[in-house]
Amino acid sequence: MFNSTLIPLMVVFPLIAAILVNFLHKKDRSVKTIAIISSIVAVVIPILTLYGVHLFSGHIRTESFPEMSKLLIPDVYMGIVYAYGPLQKILLVLLTIMTVFVIFLSLNKKLISGVYIAMIFISLASVSAIILADDFFNFFVFIEVLTVAQAALVIAVRETKSHKAAFKYMIFGSISGGSILLGIALLLGVYGLLNMTDLSNAIKAGGALQPIALTAISLITIGWLYESGLFPFHVVKSNMYENAMPEVAALLQLQSKVVLVAMSIALLRIFSGYSLLKSVMLGFAIFTVVVGSVMALQQTDLRKLLSFVAVGQAGLVAMGIGLGTSFSISAGIFHAINDVLSMAILFFVAGFIFEAYKTTKVDKIGDALQKIPLVGLVMFLATLAISGVPPFNSYQSELRIIQSAVQAGYAELGVLVILLSVATFVAIIKAFYLIFMRPGSTAEIDPKFKGTMYKTIIVVLIAMCLFIGLFPHVIYDPIYNVIVALGV
Amino acid sequence: MEPFQTGAFLTAGVLIVAGFWAIIMMDNLLKKVIGANFVGDGVNLVLIGIGYKPGGLIPEVTPHFHASAIPSTFSHFLAFNEFAELASYPLPFALVLTNIVIGASTLSVMLALSVVLYHKYQTLSVQKIFEAMEED
Numbered sequence: 001m002f003n004s005t006l007i008p009l010m011v012v013f014p015l016i017a018a019i020l021v022n023f024l025h026k027k028d029r030s031v032k033t034i035a036i037i038s039s040i041v042a043v044v045i046p047i048l049t050l051y052g053v054h055l056f057s058g059h060i061r062t063e064s065f066p067e068m069s070k071l072l073i074p075d076v077y078m079g080i081v082y083a084y085g086p087l088q089k090i091l092l093v094l095l096t097i098m099t100v101f102v103i104f105l106s107l108n109k110k111l112i113s114g115v116y117i118a119m120i121f122i123s124l125a126s127v128s129a130i131i132l133a134d135d136f137f138n139f140f141v142f143i144e145v146l147t148v149a150q151a152a153l154v155i156a157v158r159e160t161k162s163h164k165a166a167f168k169y170m171i172f173g174s175i176s177g178g179s180i181l182l183g184i185a186l187l188l189g190v191y192g193l194l195n196m197t198d199l200s201n202a203i204k205a206g207g208a209l210q211p212i213a214l215t216a217i218s219l220i221t222i223g224w225l226y227e228s229g230l231f232p233f234h235v236v237k238s239n240m241y242e243n244a245m246p247e248v249a250a251l252l253q254l255q256s257k258v259v260l261v262a263m264s265i266a267l268l269r270i271f272s273g274y275s276l277l278k279s280v281m282l283g284f285a286i287f288t289v290v291v292g293s294v295m296a297l298q299q300t301d302l303r304k305l306l307s308f309v310a311v312g313q314a315g316l317v318a319m320g321i322g323l324g325t326s327f328s329i330s331a332g333i334f335h336a337i338n339d340v341l342s343m344a345i346l347f348f349v350a351g352f353i354f355e356a357y358k359t360t361k362v363d364k365i366g367d368a369l370q371k372i373p374l375v376g377l378v379m380f381l382a383t384l385a386i387s388g389v390p391p392f393n394s395y396q397s398e399l400r401i402i403q404s405a406v407q408a409g410y411a412e413l414g415v416l417v418i419l420l421s422v423a424t425f426v427a428i429i430k431a432f433y434l435i436f437m438r439p440g441s442t443a444e445i446d447p448k449f450k451g452t453m454y455k456t457i458i459v460v461l462i463a464m465c466l467f468i469g470l471f472p473h474v475i476y477d478p479i480y481n482v483i484v485a486l487g488v
Numbered sequence: 489m490e491p492f493q494t495g496a497f498l499t500a501g502v503l504i505v506a507g508f509w510a511i512i513m514m515d516n517l518l519k520k521v522i523g524a525n526f527v528g529d530g531v532n533l534v535l536i537g538i539g540y541k542p543g544g545l546i547p548e549v550t551p552h553f554h555a556s557a558i559p560s561t562f563s564h565f566l567a568f569n570e571f572a573e574l575a576s577y578p579l580p581f582a583l584v585l586t587n588i589v590i591g592a593s594t595l596s597v598m599l600a601l602s603v604v605l606y607h608k609y610q611t612l613s614v615q616k617i618f619e620a621m622e623e624d
Binding site: 137141144145147148151152155160161163164166167170171173174175177178181182184185186188189192194 | 504507508511517520521524525527528530531534535538577579580583586587590593594597598601602604605608617621624
């Protein structure tokens with residue numbers, strides 16, 4: 001029963017859920033019921049689905065008619081293709097679990113707006129499609145849909161700052177979307193193909209890249225930088241994180257990192273023979289790491305601080321991928337998974353603090369450890385986790401990134417990774433001290449706020465971080481096998 | 489390259505450059521939105537130029553091909569090879585249609601945000617909005 005025909009359901013089901021909750025807007029009880037059931041079903045679908053390829057409309061791979069189409073490859077896909085393997089499964093399960101947490105927190109906070117929940121489901125469907133799509137145009141369509149959904153989630157805060165952040169995001173999104181589509185158009189003009197597997201084969205068969213294809217790579221790389229929140233678009237992305245509700249920020253940073261991974265793999269697969277691409281990726285990643293960590297150290301607002309830490313960590317993921325070896329790419333993807341878990345805990349802690357104190361300014365809150373000891377303990381552990389301290393998960397991935405950098409002949413990048421870890425630790429532990437240990441607080445805690453849902457979720461997440469840290473091969477090995485098989 | 493394609497690509501280039509210029513240099517929110525729309529339109533024009541074939545059949549409206557047909561037995565059908573040689577490439581047009589839909593939704597969100605910001609600050613100038621936000 002559960003076979004690869006369930007693959008498109010991972011995109012279609014959240015879309016149907018989005019339509020339903022949008023239709024039932026203001027009918028709070030119905031929205032709540034549908035949202036809870038749908039989000040749980042969304043987690044179950046990727047777990048039950050078997051690995052495979054889904055051909056939309058049943059279009060099978062067919063002859064390319066080289067005498068007419070001038071294609072150098074013998075056969076091509078004639079329709080949209082979704083591919084589902086171990087890497088996709090890991091990313092989708094992680095994505096859906098985090099979406100469940102965010103939906104539960106939103107419902108718990110009486111944010112039961114049909115439109116708001118619909119936007120969460122649309123963003124889930126978009127990222128699922130980006131992970132699954134083997135078709136460049138489908139990829140582009142869902143990147144654009146994701147941009148609109150993410151902007152809508154930030155707009156929902158209903159503050160002018162959030163409107164400004166969303167507007168900036170949309171404007172830059174139109175530049176990035178235009179770049180990606182122009183790149184796709186140029187590739188279509190040169191190779192007549194949109195399927196990533198076919199494009200990769202055609203480019204390999206065609207030998208050296210034509211100048212127009214190089215222009216296409218540059219344009220798509222601009223889109224990659226924007227969608228991943230890397231330098232020089234890091235400010236736009238961090239603005240989005242800091243102006244969203246903290247739990248939504250946790251979801252946004254997860255989505256950005258998943259898109260970063262999916263898009264990087266797509267680029268590396270298609271242009272695997274073009275080594276300059278990896279150097280460009282590495283260059284921008286280094287800039288992002290440096291800028292992200294320096295900016296994080298300067299912040300006095302917890303949400304802003306975490307936003308820049310998230311950006312810096314995205315740079316670290318891109319660095320692993322940009323190093324370009326199977327080992328480093330796997331380590332980069334592994335770090336993306338570890339990092340989104342740790343960052344999510346920190347954003348949820350920020351959400352708890354915001355709900356309890358109505359502010360996240362670190363200089364206004366103090367002595368919180370006596371009032372909310374569990375949250376303080378989990379924040380401390382999450383700080384250790386994100387800084388790469390054993391036995392937590394990020395230690396395993398950062399160690400692998402450092403090892404791969406040394407193996408690739410860039411030992412200095414290993415030093416940069418250690419410096420980033422130290423900077424991250426200093427930035428967050430400073431905020432931790434000010435919020436939880438510094439005597440005296442100008443902000444009063446809301447005595448009615450219990451935050452049981454927040455506490456449960458952060459405890460579950462820190463347990464996941466510890467589990468991955470102790471048993472890294474459960475996650476890392478499937479990723480490494482996929483990357484070796486892809487030959488990127 | 490056909491003259492139509494040359495014209496399309498040149499116009500697209502002008503649209504894209506003008507769009508980027510408006511986004512980066514213009515102070516007015518609406519002009520930025522229009523610039524963003526120009527970029528999308530320019531890219532659409534590139535796609536249309538790519539799909540253009542002089543005198544080509546339009547696959548969506550011309551009679552279908554038949555895998556085993558020969559023109560003498562099915563006069564209104566074309567053999568696949570003949571059809572494929574004569575037809576325009578339909579994929580770019582499908583992409584343009586999709587991009588128009590996406591562009592419309594993005595445009596509507598950007599315009600809605602412009603309206604909200606205008607109601608709040610009574611100006612469309614980005615600089616004045618930023619100054620007012622700093623004062624807040």
